[in-house]
Amino acid sequence: MPNKKIPTASKKQSVKKSRAPQSGKASQAPKIKDIFEGAGFKHVSADGVHFTVGGRTGELDHIFVWENVVLLCEETAGKDATKHCTNKIYLHGKIAANWSTGFFPEYCKKNPGLLEALGPKYQIQDLEVRHIYYSEDVDVIDSVGDPSPMLILSRAQARYFASLVETIFRSAKFELLKFLGVALHQVGDARVSGRAVASDSFPAFALPAAHTSYPAGFAVASFYADPMALIQRAYVMRRDGWEDPDLSYQRFVRAEKLSEMREYLGNNGKVFINNLIVTLPATALLLEDGGKPIDPDAMRHKTNVKLSLPLELGTVGIVDGQHRILSYYEGNDGLDQKISGLRQRQNLLVTGIIFPSSYTPEMRVKFEAEIFLGINNNQSSVHTQLRQDLETIINPETPLAIARAIVTRLSKEGALAGLLQMSQFDPSDKIASGSLGPYVVMPLMRKNSAFYKTWDRDGARDLNDAGDRSAYIDYCVQELKRLLAGASENLKGKWRSVPNGGVLSTTTVGGLLLLLGRLLKGGATLSQIDYVTKLKNIRNVDFSAYTGSSWGKLSNKLHDVI
Template sequence: MARLRTKTKPKRKKLSPQEKAQSNQKKEIRAIMKNMGFDRLSYIDGKHFQYDGRSSEMDDIYINENVILITEYTIGDPGTHLFKKKVFYDKINESHKAFIDFILQEEKLKSFKDYYENNIKLKYSKNELRLKILYCSKKSISTEHKNVIDGVVFFDYHIVQYFKSLTKAIKKSGKYEFMEFIKIPFEHFGNNIKNSSSRSPQTFKGNILPEEKSKFEEGYKIVSFYIDAESLLRRSYVLRQNGWKDIENVGHYQRMLESSKVTSMRKYLHDRNRVFINNIIATISTDKIKLYDKDENTLTIDSNGQFKNNNSTEISPAKIEIDDSCNIIGLIDGQHRTYAYHEGDDSYEYKISSLRKEQNLLVTGILFPQNESQTKRLKFEANLFLEINSNQKNVPSQIRQEIELMISPFSPIAIGKKILAGLNKSGPLGDLIEQYWYEKSKLKTASIVSYGLRPLVKIDDIKSKDSLFSLWSNSNKQNLKLKDSTDYELLNEYIAFAIEKIRDLLIAFKAQLATDQWQTYSPSQSKGLLSVSFINGILNVMRLLIENNKVNDINSYKSKLSGVDKFDFKKYKSSQYRKMGQEIYNKHFK
């Protein structure tokens, strides 16, 4: 009897590291787009075509209502790749309508025509469509290169991670912030574009709390009002308003939303069917709000935050009119309670979609005087955040350091944070230090700043002779000691000086260690030495060099450190970096 042959599965092709990285990049961005409600067209990737005499292709097309995103992925050299795409992008941006007409006729891109016929044609005219080019690079793109190409939205990797975390927690409600990122006014998105001219502010009932009742600084007004969850969601932002606009702000003190916490709150809303009773603490852009007294008279606030036509020191009933715009209410506390109402895709959405419109949340909003500086506003928010959270749970040291960077920029902790960021930009520690919450297998910053850098950079040259400040020869350096100093230029000079001196010593250490030793330590990486303890040990060597007047140049350090590759760095526990530094100094410098 003949033996039955079993059909063997064809072996899946093993991806190269580069192919794997490209695949992971696409998966991340596709997940973000799906969470926000964008549809991805099939059969687009790899289809070569000729447009206006230029041969090109697209990696993905995403569509949400009337917004079309032409998407490109790259993990290689973004400069070289970007310039290759420039001519094609310029041709698209000459006329979005002409390019849409082209892809409707191009047989190789038939999936666009099918989607257009079924989902767009009867809803939006071609003039109502909004097309954007989304360029996604895994590597950083210089500002110089970005400035060469107009009409392209650069979805930098740290911003990808920001929206990945955001949309994982709040799904489709992430579209409000994303539309601002890709520079499409929300009134131009979806059905809004059909009635954008008639969009008007909404009015909510509430009360005004004057400074006399709040004990805040003069000019700081407090308004409390009830607002339905849907209207609040549309206007709110999670971090600072510049969360994705500025690299330094992406890892800001205001914690990202925790998906598990949002989910548990959605379950509460679904099961209990009742509103959260705690109030939401927020700041509101004063140019986006108008106040009226109980008789409907406008309450005008001058640039100092004072009412021009009402000097009442009592709590006053009022109507609060807030523009129907995105990202104008900054949530200092209560972001999870707010975003529990998000537009999701879970089993709770059917019920919560009704609660979003029905249930009202109590918001306590802080109005800053118009002439208040951005720095003072941020310091106020940071301090308030600490006050609120100090009674709830311990604020992690990383968050405290980021707050200190804003509240006290001249403190050793803040200076240490800046120095560590500078060391991460180039040199032996280039791109090895954790800057964002999503980075793995990099050096954690909090302990390096607190225990390694703070004593090394303290602004003190009298009591301490082991600080870089005592070594710094700038004739004006004493100005950094002044209370409430604002000499940021001098501060930046000191930071640059400290980075240079520390980097010199690090360069010498790296030169005397094997390549596989100068890697971040992990249990699976047997030879990698780079750990928080290792870096703090070297920083303590620097303190001893300063104290003993032995600070020198790179070549001198290299000579002294000959044979340091045989030093048993790993025998020192995490808290023994001071001992490590002393023994390295004794063996190689003393």
């Protein structure tokens, strides 16, 4: 909870609620109701139902229910969301503290629709409750302190999930559950019975590392699995996901391709017979007939086994074949009645690569990226931008990868924190950053540049070494943060993106960053620069006169005025 005292007035905040239906256009903010209803959650009307809990009076905007999962949601539109969110955090803290002792039974008397949505199956102790805050116009996560018990849904995440729902409809609920921190053993019958994490067993044919040329500790298993078993567990390596954009790379699933394949399934009914390539978690076990686990390192030949796969969200990585799996999604189209009968009846041929338990998420993604690039290089051309993303993961020592790491850090730290578009789902009022890495930061920070020599004066550092590379990225980020802090201090009131009434654009940011190089050419010693004083005259520059890729001209202008 935030340390500052929260007002306890019961008057509802004046942040405007948005009620317009979702248009589906990226320029308009998604509606939380469209996201969760589209994913199969029931909506319980809550707006206007007033209650008092812990001495605090309020109301909820939305309630969504799926099985025993209950979501208490707040959704606002308008620029003044920080105070509204802070008050809602306080209210929901009271709800969470008094949930079973008073709030839930009393609230259900005022809003019986919640009990109706849950049905008679679940008792209060069975419920998994989550609190969600979503602002359509501003991101509040960095301005409200500790949001507990609220989960803050950012605008980029909302767009991501809205796109996912538009693509795979009710099957999007599995990825939403992972975002909510709800495990499958906490849902439905598993929760009521108190079972531990369930697992499914698949007859499989396993190959040891020696027969695959993979490193020691890996195993490869081929098996048949029904689409539902895969959809529940699957994650697709995307370039822009909600969980960790730095560890994702593949293009988003294409709805039009899914539609074509779904039509084939609905009208033809025949299973796809070509092989799927997935990665499996270290918790996947290869078992002998008697149930004894097999050590992959001890395998010496091809072996018939049972593959035990835990029923856990986000554990099966789809490297190749995402459309063949996801075409079985739970939809609301006319084909779903036919496809629903195939979802657990048909079986897809899967080759699964089991990672050693020592593999970190970074190691996994690099390995998956290499597999993906190898498969697609052999089958079809890979888009240039996608190739750059893959090479950045596979070869982090390259100048482009280092530049991208710096831009990513700047998007999270210092004066540019929260202002840059780092995902295709980031809202359009943020500053596009795709060209900053290759065209601004990479030439500025490349090895043997004037800036690089301020760090590696003796030529003794090696960017192929992970420790040196990390140290150099830290050095770059800290110096750029100092420069940007000085610029933001002198551009008070203007340090916002152009769509939000400020002067910041890709060109502006690029010009400011390149100013560092101009200062070095003038013989400046960076450690001695007081950027607040040095940049005082930039407030008189007409930044609107510089657009497109004219960041070089802007940096010259900035250097002239200082």
